[in-house]
Amino acid sequence: AQTVTQSQPEMSVQEAETVTLSCTYDTSESNYYLFWYKQPPSRQMILVIRQEAYKQQNATENRFSVNFQKAAKSFSLKISDSQLGDTAMYFCAFEWGAQKLVFGQGTRLTINP
Amino acid sequence: DVKVTQSSRYLVKRTGEKVFLECVQDMDHENMFWYRQDPGLGLRLIYFSYDVKMKEKGDIPEGYSVSREKKERFSLILESASTNQTSMYLCASTKAGGGGYTFGSGTRLTVV
Numbered sequence: 395a396q397t398v399t400q401s402q403p404e405m406s407v408q409e410a411e412t413v414t415l416s417c418t419y420d421t422s423e424s425n426y427y428l429f430w431y432k433q434p435p436s437r438q439m440i441l442v443i444r445q446e447a448y449k450q451q452n453a454t455e456n457r458f459s460v461n462f463q464k465a466a467k468s469f470s471l472k473i474s475d476s477q478l479g480d481t482a483m484y485f486c487a488f489e490w491g492a493q494k495l496v497f498g499q500g501t502r503l504t505i506n507p
Numbered sequence: 508d509v510k511v512t513q514s515s516r517y518l519v520k521r522t523g524e525k526v527f528l529e530c531v532q533d534m535d536h537e538n539m540f541w542y543r544q545d546p547g548l549g550l551r552l553i554y555f556s557y558d559v560k561m562k563e564k565g566d567i568p569e570g571y572s573v574s575r576e577k578k579e580r581f582s583l584i585l586e587s588a589s590t591n592q593t594s595m596y597l598c599a600s601t602k603a604g605g606g607g608y609t610f611g612s613g614t615r616l617t618v619v
Contacts, residue, residue: 429607431610444606485549489605489606
């Protein structure tokens, strides 16, 4: 079975700092997607970044980047120059051939002014 | 610009009632999903559908059923609501082949 683990239930940083959220997963699949989703207080789940397992290059989206370590089954999210609007729950998720997403437990991130 | 619409944002129902949660997407996606979200547990898959009139059980289907009569609409049914079904329910869709979901804004259901 595929599992996703986020070991940090809560994190808090000051505005403009860099923060890294951790995620590990377990699978025997070789082709899959990994995602980070953001869920602000509005509850709308927003796709932050996507990584395809066959691509060695780490994905980046503006201030958001990932460190994808396939052998270690690790997929961390780095947020640079954090902003107050980054305050949200962040979910790591794994998708394979069946297009079902398996989610981690979530990390509540607070950006303090 | 809303692409996945859930009919209710908040819902309060009584124990034993039959509850319908509706989800509509306008992106012509083949796949649709229902998840429930509980603190500390993340999102757990209840049911999903790859096509009209098709349905598959997810990880926690007990106490739920679904209906997909049209491609754009996927309904979650609680046959006899119970207090342990108090939760946030999220609908999502994706095109065939996957690559990322589009989510609705969720329905917070309280069963009293």
